[in-house]
Amino acid sequence: MSEKIELNARQIPKYWYNIQADLPTPLAPPLGPDGTPITPEMLAPVFPMNIIEQEVSTQRWIPIPEPILDILAKWRPSPLKRATSFEKALDCPVKIYYKDEGVSPAGSHKPNTAIPQAYYNKIFGIKRLTTETGAGQWGSSLAMACAMFDLECKVYMVRISFDQKPFRKLMMAVWGAECIASPSPFTQAGREILEQDPNCPGSLGIAISEAVEEAVQREDTRYSLGSVLNHVMMHQTIIGLEAKTQMEVLGEYPDVVIGCVGGGSNFAGIAFPYVLDQIHGKKVDIIPAEPRACPTMTRGPFAYDYGDTAGLTPLLPMHSLGHRFVPLPIHAGGLRYHGVAPLISRLILDQLLTPQSFYQTDCYRAAMLWARTEGFIPAPETSHAIAAVVAEARKAKEEGKEKTILFSWSGHGLMDLAGYDNFMQGKLSDVELSDEELSLGLKCLEGYPNPPR
Numbered sequence: 001m002s003e004k005i006e007l008n009a010r011q012i013p014k015y016w017y018n019i020q021a022d023l024p025t026p027l028a029p030p031l032g033p034d035g036t037p038i039t040p041e042m043l044a045p046v047f048p049m050n051i052i053e054q055e056v057s058t059q060r061w062i063p064i065p066e067p068i069l070d071i072l073a074k075w076r077p078s079p080l081k082r083a084t085s086f087e088k089a090l091d092c093p094v095k096i097y098y099k100d101e102g103v104s105p106a107g108s109h110k111p112n113t114a115i116p117q118a119y120y121n122k123i124f125g126i127k128r129l130t131t132e133t134g135a136g137q138w139g140s141s142l143a144m145a146c147a148m149f150d151l152e153c154k155v156y157m158v159r160i161s162f163d164q165k166p167f168r169k170l171m172m173a174v175w176g177a178e179c180i181a182s183p184s185p186f187t188q189a190g191r192e193i194l195e196q197d198p199n200c201p202g203s204l205g206i207a208i209s210e211a212v213e214e215a216v217q218r219e220d221t222r223y224s225l226g227s228v229l230n231h232v233m234m235h236q237t238i239i240g241l242e243a244k245t246q247m248e249v250l251g252e253y254p255d256v257v258i259g260c261v262g263g264g265s266n267f268a269g270i271a272f273p274y275v276l277d278q279i280h281g282k283k284v285d286i287i288p289a290e291p292r293a294c295p296t297m298t299r300g301p302f303a304y305d306y307g308d309t310a311g312l313t314p315l316l317p318m319h320s321l322g323h324r325f326v327p328l329p330i331h332a333g334g335l336r337y338h339g340v341a342p343l344i345s346r347l348i349l350d351q352l353l354t355p356q357s358f359y360q361t362d363c364y365r366a367a368m369l370w371a372r373t374e375g376f377i378p379a380p381e382t383s384h385a386i387a388a389v390v391a392e393a394r395k396a397k398e399e400g401k402e403k404t405i406l407f408s409w410s411g412h413g414l415m416d417l418a419g420y421d422n423f424m425q426g427k428l429s430d431v432e433l434s435d436e437e438l439s440l441g442l443k444c445l446e447g448y449p450n451p452p453r
């Protein structure tokens with residue numbers, strides 16, 4: 001029998017969980033260009049102070065303001081479902097539960113932070129937001145949030161996704177945002193890249209540089225980031241907090257928790273409330289999944305690096321492939337990022353998470369099986385989590401163990417069908433970063449300070 005647990009609107013969590021209160025090892029501070037820790041005031045041209053306060057807060061539970069809850073209630077709590085047909089097709093001794101974040105208006109988890117970010121900017125008196133987007137999920141989420149709070153919105157979209165996904169751009173236009181391909185000729189950062197390579201496919205790092213550059217030039221404008229930073233991870237914990245309540249209703253506790261990782265926000269959302277249990281001695285395997293083409297967590301060193309290509313952001317302590325690295329043009333545009341959230345990097349170092357990487361074609365194979373059994377078509381990013389679920393299910397069979405797996409179904413793929421088309425036509429290959437490309441990307445890190453491990 002299909003199992004689906006729906007909570008009512010009153011059961012939306014009223015607090016975000018801030019894992020900074022419970023880290024076994026505190027985060028190293030972000031550094032300015034001179035190598036000294038940056039102060040909140042130094043971030044003020046980029047973010048409003050109410051968001052900067054959240055970024056550095058170590059308060060464990062942070063109340064979610066009522067106007068944010070009112071909007072989240074349009075689609076939250078999101079359903080938790082059991083994938084019984086997929087389980088049957090895998091024929092492994094596992095129960096598979098997934099948190100369906102594809103039900104949001106933009107089609108993914110991204111509005112969970114877009115709404116709070118637009119709200120905090122609005123009450124701070126900001127009129128315009130700039131941002132980057134990879135797959136287009138984040139850009140459309142912020143476009144929607146800005147429409148709801150009457151803010152202007154400008155989105156720099158990674159060129160390869162801009163070309164592959166014209167309908168994402170139209171979604172943003174419907175919500176009133178301007179979306180342009182990055183690298184663009186409109187910023188210094190974009191022009192420099194285009195001079196070196198007029199056909200550059202772009203990357204999240206480049207798009208972030210363009211959006212930050214524009215934001216700091218105007219007093220009425222701030223920048224909004226869809227992942228990586230502490231406050232973004234925290235806004236997403238609403239996913240895992242709801243999931244915990246839903247699993248409790250079923251009398252279940254997961255043996256394994258899985259999420260795909262670009263900058264890390266959807267993974268943090270499902271996983272951090274379970275990391276809290278793990279810190280307090282509970283046994284649970286927590287797996288962040290990434291592409292082999294962009295293996296930040298599995299092959300990138302832990303280093304101080306910039307969050308963007310041009311080096312406009314502070315230096316962040318994180319696993320990184322180097323801020324100048326342009327990831328291979330795989331279809332999961334939202335996972336093409338050179339770095340990963342400092343909070344996730346820290347938890348990896350403290351051995352609370354066990355990252356794994358997957359080939360693009362294995363991810364599409366898993367996604368096709370999902371679509372043909374469960375019906376819903378996952379985003380290419382989400383397919384990395386599904387590939388990890390398949391790997392864990394097979395492992396359970398080999399070990400002869402029964403397991404309960406929980407993962408975040410971070411978004412639907414209805415705007416990403418070009419990737420499926422290429423897969424079905426046999427046009428996709430298993431791209432993997434070579435050792436030479438890896439060391440070339442890491443060259444730009446030479447000379448930066450080493451964060452404490």
Ligand SMILES: Cc1ncc(COP(=O)(O)O)c(C=O)c1O
Pocket residue numbers: 108109134135136137138226227228260261262263264265266267333334335379381382410411412
């Ligand atoms: C559907 C979906 N899942 C996951 C991601 C990865 O981003 P993050 O690691 O911030 O969750 C993206 C990014 O665009 C996405 O669109």
